[in-house]
Amino acid sequence: MATPRLSLRLTRVTPYTALLPMAIVAALGYLGAGLWTFYISLTGSRTFPSGRFIGLAQYHRLFDNERWMLSLHNLAAYGVLFVLACLVIGFLLAVFIDQNVKGEGVFRTIFLYPYAMSFVATGLVWQWLLTPGDGIDGTLRALGLHDVRFDWIVSQDCAIYTVVVATVWQMSGLVMALMLAGLRGVDPEIWKAARLDGIPAWRVYAQIVLPMLWPTIATVLLLLATAVAKLYDAVVAMTQGGPGIASEVPAKFIMDHLFLRSNVGLASAGAIVLLVPVLALLAPYAYARSRKEAA
Amino acid sequence: MKMESIVPPLPAAAPVAAPARPARRARRRWTPARIGLYVFLLGAALFFLLPLYVMIVTSMKSMDEIRQGGIFALPLAPTLQPWRLAWSGVCTGAACDGVRTGFWNSVAITVPSTILPILLGAVNGYALSFWRPRGANVLFGILMAGAFVPVQVMIYPLVRVMALAGIFGSLPAIVLVHLVFGMPVMTLLFRNYYCNVPHELFQAARIDGGGFWRIFLQVMLPMSLPVVVVAAIMQVTGVWNDYILGLVFAGRDNMPMMVQLNNVINTTTGVRQYNVNMAATILTALVPLALYFFSGRWFVRGIAAGAVKG
Numbered sequence: 001m002a003t004p005r006l007s008l009r010l011t012r013v014t015p016y017t018a019l020l021p022m023a024i025v026a027a028l029g030y031l032g033a034g035l036w037t038f039y040i041s042l043t044g045s046r047t048f049p050s051g052r053f054i055g056l057a058q059y060h061r062l063f064d065n066e067r068w069m070l071s072l073h074n075l076a077a078y079g080v081l082f083v084l085a086c087l088v089i090g091f092l093l094a095v096f097i098d099q100n101v102k103g104e105g106v107f108r109t110i111f112l113y114p115y116a117m118s119f120v121a122t123g124l125v126w127q128w129l130l131t132p133g134d135g136i137d138g139t140l141r142a143l144g145l146h147d148v149r150f151d152w153i154v155s156q157d158c159a160i161y162t163v164v165v166a167t168v169w170q171m172s173g174l175v176m177a178l179m180l181a182g183l184r185g186v187d188p189e190i191w192k193a194a195r196l197d198g199i200p201a202w203r204v205y206a207q208i209v210l211p212m213l214w215p216t217i218a219t220v221l222l223l224l225a226t227a228v229a230k231l232y233d234a235v236v237a238m239t240q241g242g243p244g245i246a247s248e249v250p251a252k253f254i255m256d257h258l259f260l261r262s263n264v265g266l267a268s269a270g271a272i273v274l275l276v277p278v279l280a281l282l283a284p285y286a287y288a289r290s291r292k293e294a295a
Numbered sequence: 296m297k298m299e300s301i302v303p304p305l306p307a308a309a310p311v312a313a314p315a316r317p318a319r320r321a322r323r324r325w326t327p328a329r330i331g332l333y334v335f336l337l338g339a340a341l342f343f344l345l346p347l348y349v350m351i352v353t354s355m356k357s358m359d360e361i362r363q364g365g366i367f368a369l370p371l372a373p374t375l376q377p378w379r380l381a382w383s384g385v386c387t388g389a390a391c392d393g394v395r396t397g398f399w400n401s402v403a404i405t406v407p408s409t410i411l412p413i414l415l416g417a418v419n420g421y422a423l424s425f426w427r428p429r430g431a432n433v434l435f436g437i438l439m440a441g442a443f444v445p446v447q448v449m450i451y452p453l454v455r456v457m458a459l460a461g462i463f464g465s466l467p468a469i470v471l472v473h474l475v476f477g478m479p480v481m482t483l484l485f486r487n488y489y490c491n492v493p494h495e496l497f498q499a500a501r502i503d504g505g506g507f508w509r510i511f512l513q514v515m516l517p518m519s520l521p522v523v524v525v526a527a528i529m530q531v532t533g534v535w536n537d538y539i540l541g542l543v544f545a546g547r548d549n550m551p552m553m554v555q556l557n558n559v560i561n562t563t564t565g566v567r568q569y570n571v572n573m574a575a576t577i578l579t580a581l582v583p584l585a586l587y588f589f590s591g592r593w594f595v596r597g598i599a600a601g602a603v604k605g
């Protein structure tokens with residue numbers, strides 16, 4: 001009698017043991033580590049974590065810090081342009097590819113391959129393309145456009161926009177792929193009906209298909225927005241935050257203060273601030289999904 | 296609230312791999328709109344291909360030729376010397392062994408950082424789909440939310456823990472970190488895959504007396520090949536392309552190729568050797584690019600879930 005009962009109990013316990021690694025990763029790796037970072041942000045830690053509790057002083061310091069404010073400003077400008085450009089380009093590419101074009105597979109492959117490249121490689125290629133004198137700039141002048149100076153990458157005001165160009169090149173193919181999947185899911189009957197009624201294709205896209213793609217667009221928006229918050233590699237590879245600190249971004253500010261400028265408390269406060277918009281986006285998305293599932 | 300639903304399901308009916316809309320038999324006439332369509336697509340294709348083209352031609356020119364000709368010009372005297380230098384002669388700091396050091400480090404990191412997350416992801420997905428232990432969905436929810444959080448939020452505590460354990464800056468450290476940050480997507484992939492397996496199959500195996508591990512090893516794992524392939528492609532690409540984790544956790548002796556590449560190009564003083572730099576960049580991007588071009592629709596299948604990681 002003992003053996004089957006034992007094995008029965010084992011069967012009940014095994015799933016829990018099997019999920020132990022996941023429990024450890026979720027509870028310690030994500031939740032615990034996040035809470036620890038939050039705690040550090042409330043202390044006066046410099047090189048090493050210290051227990052000296054100073055309340056929200058690090059947050060005050062953070063928002064008095066010129067470099068942090070500049071990085072937030074950059075991130076806002078970058079984020080708006082990057083998300084808009086990815087959405088528009090991705091959607092247009094998907095719509096155009098969806099018109100029964102010849103060589104559809106070739107176009108898809110071409111638009112998506114940058115996504116297989118890392119942000120570092122992307123940043124380095126675009127850094128070379130945009131190098132004043134030798135890059136595109138030089139070719140423009142060789143073509144006789146002597147007055148044109150294409151030196152955004154070394155310009156205080158424009159460096160961050162070069163990062164927009166490079167990362168849009170890298171990620172808009174992904175948006176195209178997701179949007180195309182959405183378009184292929186649209187009921188062909190809608191197209192038949194619209195054609196019978198003589199409604200022009202662009203109006204069908206704008207007024208019927210686009211609203212139907214809302215779930216896809218929400219997913220894409222979430223992906224792009226988190227990519228914005230995570231922006232680090234591409235900046236490091238392309239401009240190193242320069243010239244000066246002109247293209248500084250929050251993720252880089254945090255890394256620099258953690259590992260180069262030994263100001264762990266301030267960096268942790270920055271990390272928590274960076275978390276806020278991510279959670280603010282995530283919560284309504286999760287809520288909408290769960291309502292849809294419950295319905 | 297079901298937190299797991301925040302992430303798009305793995306497109307089993309793959310997004311781009313989906314069959315094209317059945318071609319309308321009517322022959323297309325070359326209307327102006329149709330021509331405009333192709334002009335737009337070809338223009339876009341040109342823009343997307345341009346950096347790849349420039350990378351390749353630059354890597355095959357001498358520095359003199361780069362200074363004289365335009366960036367778009369074809370190499371007049373193609374040379375492979377920059378490639379040789381990039382692979383085995385270029386300097387990072389004091390060592391001048393080329394990016395091959397980083398290449399082999401990346402291989403050493405990528406192999407265990409692919410196998411372990413896939414194994415754990417498969418076990419997680421299996422347990423979540425069929426056994427549904429109490430509380431598991433809460434953990435899964437935390438994991439999924441964590442996938443969207445910038446690593447900066449978790450990175451410093453992880454560094455402290457690794458330092459305490461005495462493994463900071465070693466191969467086990469970087470593999471462990473890839474395991475942590477790869478787990479959400481790997482778990483999600485397998486969970487969604489197993490959710491589509493008929494539950495009767497599982498129940499039949501239970502009635503036949505199969506236990507947790509036996510059903511996993513003898514029933515589920517053998518039919519998981521498609522999702523394993525997708526997971527492997529995504530994890531190899533993600534680990535190979537990672538920069539920030541390698542920079543922090545791998546240490547000097549295990550420096551992955553991506554970190555080394557950035558050091559070669561951005562921290563080397565003196566005259567910039569654009570041709571060598573571009574050869575090194577292509578060499579570094581080659582593994583995921585080859586994976587993309589050869590695996591085609593498999594790569595695409597993982598993309599919706601893989602994008603979560605980004």
